[in-house]
Amino acid sequence: MNWDWSAVADFMPHFWDGLLVTLRVLVIGSLISFVLGLVWALLVRVPSRWVTWPVGAVTEFVRNTPLLVQLFFLFYVLPEWGLTLSALTTGVIGIGLHYSTYTMQVYRAGIEAVPAGQWEAATALNLPLRRTWTAVILPQAIRRVVPALGNYVISMLKDTPMLMAITVLEMLGEARLFSQESFRFTEPLTVIGVAFIALSYLASLLLRALERRLVP
């Protein structure tokens, strides 16, 4: 085992660049998955099989196929269809879309966990459908699902390295580039490995604190 601290020092500037990209992907990807997941969850409750069936099928398909291949699909096929996006944008959309099919299930569980009495009370008070959702159901449902959503953010963090395959220079991409230039593999790969463990551990601590505040 030959460990060279100077290689670590050389890698660090690249590491910070990569970390920034990873975090940017994570934040925007999470936002997309939170919003899109809620949209899917609401659409599968529309009382028409012409809506629920296609939405259910598409999300099931996306959830059961590899994110990596989906990223390739977006990266290589969208330009053929005349839609050219940057690698980073493609990656963020891909990861957000993929995880929205997971968050959808989380929201769905949260909505179903709202007691039936809440629905009945909303009906009894003659609340319009919109108010029922925005003022009664969703505030209770979302509060319950925050910890589960947080778990998916941590999962997503660990899937961001896949964006390297479509040329995004996030942490792993930076490490690979550095390795190819300097022929040092051990140090950069170990540094980012430790960084991932530290990040996901910190995130889970944060999540635990959040969970204590939100879930009674």
Added chain:
Amino acid sequence: MTPGLWELVLKGVWTTLQLLFFSALLATAVSFTVGVARTHRLWIVRFVAGFYTEVFRGTSALVMIFWVFFVLPPAFGWQLVPMWAGTLALGLTYGAYGSEIVRGALGAVDPAQREGGIALSFTPWQRMRLILLPQAVPEMVPPFSNLLIELLKGTSLVSVMGMGDLAFSGNLVRLALQESAGIYTYLLLIYFVIAFLLTRLMRGLEKRLKAGVGKAARPRTALPEPVDATLGGAR
């Protein structure tokens, strides 16, 4: 798509299935070893098992694959065949997720069962083998089924290292045909079909195991727990 290219894709399917099979075996072995170790009465055993879980669950599967391919060879002076390197990286990572499932299911067995074992002066190993595991294993099947699908999706990562699995064959076909919509659609469909068949297989297994302990399989509409249920799943 010419027949030659289809042959390439079929070879990719075969590699993916092999990799899935071996890494699922390794992941199962790791899950049970680490999961049972986390219920051990000695704190040091629990600590080591918990440390393993945190480390391997904390890092990304793709980073782990890179590590096994690039850092292990110079560090220890041996090189692994790509298939075994992929199996090792995937098996260890997904085994860490699986160990949480095993621990959760063991913890969910009625405490009276364990106490009954103590009262009948079973040894800890007998309690585990004859009382706890037979009741816990059927409960593990649905989460393991989800994990297996995640593992199938994870096998595509080895294509980044140039291993000729299904995702890699897709890239070759794209380069050959200079056209990507068709091949990637086929690829996604093939993965979906494999995932569907695996889900069916696991449902069959669940039914059989639950019949063995006199329970009905849970209804199909039940929602899967997040695989990465760091906190949510264990509650």
